Amino acid sequence: MLDERKLEVLRAIVEDYVATQEPVGSKALADRHNLGVSPATIRNDMAVLEEEGYITQPHTSAGRVPTDKGYRLFVDRLTTVKPLSAAERRAIQTFLDGAVDLDDVVNRTVRLLAQLTQQVAIVQYPSLTRSTVRHIELLHLPANRILMVVITNTGRVEQRTVEVTDQVDDDLLANLRSRLNSTLVGKRLTEAPQLIAKVPEQFPPEERGAIAGVLSTLLDALVEHQDERFALGGTANLARFGQDFKHSIRPVLEALEEQVVLLKLLGEATDTTQLTVRIGHENPYENLSSTSLVAVGYGPKDEVIAKLGVVGPTRMDYPGTMGAVRAVARYVGKIVAGA
Structure with missing residues (x-):
């Protein structure tokens, strides 16, 4: 464990090296910082810091620079971060x-x-795994296609185009939109598979085939590609x-x-x-x-x-x-x- 004076010397070395980009010597530390000790004492402290691996000498007759270990101790000992104006x-x-x-x-x-x-x-x-559903929109497009838009609570928007083979009329699409929103809004996307699996039960058997493609694409958007x-x-x-x-x-x-x-x-x-x-x-x-x-x-x-x-x-x-x-x-x- 380093005493407070050696920690102050390390802090001064880090600050000066970051500011000047030059290796830091004992005389410069004594001149720039109010450490309350002589350059000779600072040199002794620097020797201990170097021996412990907190600073290093990049080349002969140069000052010292912090090592990764020195930066780590400096950060760990920070009592405050610099506030913004x-x-x-x-x-x-x-x-x-x-x-x-x-x-x-x-x-x-x-x-x-x-x-x-x-x-x-x-x-x-x-x-997406940490988001919840805010709204699901389903819109008819030409050529038996449906545009599906999923909006999350964070404002992220996922869009998919669904190719449908069975006719999905406006009433069925509106019903599906309503049921999906009542089922999924406010729920985490990680809960989607279990919740979506129960949606077909809310429709008569003859309509389940028509909505199957929409639900499959919805699962793909919410679960399988959570990029x-x-x-x-x-x-x-x-x-x-x-x-x-x-x-x-x-x-x-x-x-x-x-x-x-x-x-x-x-x-x-x-x-x-x-x-x-x-x-x-x-x-x-x-x-x-x-x-x-x-x-x-x-x-x-x-x-x-x-x-x-x-x-x-x-x-x-x-x-x-x-x-x-x-x-x-x-x-x-x-x-x-x-x-």
């Missing part, structure tokens, strides 16, 4: 309040996060940190293009609104071992229906990034709740 909070609310639908909310959120943090922003669309969708923005921001990636920025960009990587990076949404910070080699992919992730869940009230976050180099302004991610998630959660 009143002007920033108003700007976030105004920008997000202008969204017209879920796609617009997600796209605006990605742009906003990337701009606030100057990192790569990732926003997961609300998971996870993501929006990504701000990848150009990584170019500003090219020197932070030991060999090349290309592996990082390639990893971020993979859907499965994004899913594993954010992880499945859980019932927690606690910030997740994964640093360097804590990330599940080797190509992202030079990056850090700051993520949090969002949703109505205390319910998490998806996650959002940012990815950037380990040399990151953690207090500021954590504050921005948390603030944006809260606003998005309120918007989704009122969708």
Whole structure:
């Protein structure tokens, strides 16, 4: 266990390295920070921090830089994250309040996060498995087709076109629409298979064949293809940190293009609104071992229906990034709740 003075030295090294991008020496720490001890004492503390693996010397006669272990201790010891200013909070609310639908909310959120943090922003669309049905619409189309529209409580819209062989007249379609809404509205999509299976019993036998295709397509939309969708923005921001990636920025960009990587990076949404910070080699992919992730869940009230976050180099302004991610998630959660 490190004493408070050594923790203060580590904090100062992290802050200076993030700000200057230069290895930090003992004299610079003594000049910039009110540590209350001499440069010689700071050098001794730095030697202990290096021996314990919290900092390292990139080359001879250079100052020290934090390691993944050092960043982890710095983050774990943070007592507060950097709050956004009143002007920033108003700007976030105004920008997000202008969204017209879920796609617009997600796209605006990605742009906003990337701009606030100057990192790569990732926003997961609300998971269908955690959503409930708000409304189901059925509309006739030409050539024996039916347009089915499913709207969830988060504003997500799923559309399918159903080819029907048996004639479904307006009265039958209206009856089916009514019964589906009375059965499914307010229910989680994970409950859909059991509930839909009981719908044919509400119709006379001669009409069940005509509605079978509609119900099959509805199941397909709600259950079988509960795809996870993501929006990504701000990848150009990584170019500003090219020197932070030991060999090349290309592996990082390639990893971020993979859907499965994004899913594993954010992880499945859980019932927690606690910030997740994964640093360097804590990330599940080797190509992202030079990056850090700051993520949090969002949703109505205390319910998490998806996650959002940012990815950037380990040399990151953690207090500021954590504050921005948390603030944006809260606003998005309120918007989704009122969708």
